[in-house]
Amino acid sequence: MKLFDKPQVLYFLSECKKYLGIEANSTSKTEKIISGIGALIGILLCQIVTLQYFNTGESLLLIASMGATATLIYALPHGALSQPWSVLGGHFVSAIIGILSYQYISETLLASSVAVGGAVLVMYFLRCLHPPGGATALFCTQGGETVHELGFNFLIEPLLQNVVILIGVAILFNGLFSWRRYPAHLNFRHIKNQSLSYLSHEDFSAALLQLDSFVDVSTEELAVIFDRAMAHADSNKPQRKLLLKTGSFYSNGSLGEGWNIKQITNIENSKITYKVMLGNNNGLIEECGQRAFRQWAKFEVEYVQGSWIKRTEN
Known part of the structure; x- marks a missing residue:
């Protein structure tokens, strides 16, 4: 008796992917390459500026923070966390809290913890949540004597210069490609919703509000995604009599745990042999x-x- 059969193993692996948050990445190779080139240009310029104020060792934390920002604004230019206010406000708020924490809390570990926790709290309230801001706050408490001596001058030299470089390059670089304008509003303002006859901007805002957790997607982007999904559904309505072919894949069109993809492996008379490719009973081969x-x-x-x-349809 087998301890594990193939369908059980495949189902277990599928569940592990879900818990780990491994989702399908639908971006093209071109998009991936463009993101990498943009990040390369942005962070190269930031390093050149930062090394005018700190040596290589001292600049590591700040460069790491800018590297995280570069990842967001070049790989996810339409994400809510990547927008200019999040980048500018997030870094500046975090830096201010980090400087104050160092100046008024003598214990370094406590000062660093207060700086990061305080930065997250204030960024939330000011609607400029930006994860790399936490690293900026940390840099202001543990960056060494050079950054401590700069005090609030650090906000201008070199923080403002770094942020302006990243945002400026993002606007210019992403502007070269019609599908990834930055800020995101430049990409969405020319798109007219056609299929949302009964759903409004307020409906999407209400849905996000009910989640009570920050989601890295703007209401505007969510509406566009939904609109395009509806348009795709309207243009690809199910056929009255679906043509069944050996080797082809079929879906039951469900959402969530009920979703299944099956491939027909053989058709003989009125019987069909199929393999479950995705969803419950993954890997199972059956006949119906x-x-x-x-x-x-x-x-x-x-x-x-x-x-x-x-x-x-062709």
Whole structure:
């Protein structure tokens, strides 16, 4: 008797991916390369500026903070955490709290902890939550004598210069590509919603509010995503009689745990043999009648750039 069969192992691995937060990445290779080039340019300029004020060892924490910011604004230019106010406000608020923590709390460990915790709290209230800000706050407490001597002058030299460089390069660099304008509003303001006849901006805001947890997506971007999904659904409505083909993939169109992708491996008379490719019973091979399979299948799908989408009619 087998301790583990293949479907159980595949299901376990699928659940592990979900708990680890490993999602399908639908971005193209071109988009990935563009993000890397943008980050390279931005952080190179930041290092050149920062080394005018600190030596290599002293600048490590600050450069690490700027590197995290570069990752956000070049890889996720439309993310809520990547927008100019989050970048500018997040770093400045964090730096101010970090400087005050060092000046008024003598114990370094406590000062660093208060700086990071205080930075997160204030960034939340000022709507400029930016994760790299925590590293900036830490730098102001543990950056060494040079940064301590600068005091509030650090806000201008070199922090403001670094932030302006990253935002400026992001505006210019992302502006070269029509699908990734920065700030995000430049990308969305020309898009007109056509299919949202009964959903409004306020409905999406209410939905995000009910989550009671910060989500790195703006209401504007969420509305555009939903609108495009609705448009795609309207243009790819299920066929009245789905054509079943050996080797093709099919979905039941469900959401969440009920979602399944199955591949037909053989069709013989009225019987179909299929393999569960994704979802519950992953890896399971079973047989059923064509009528039963048609009742389950909503549409044919294909795997494109890491995501399953409806197969477009040729």
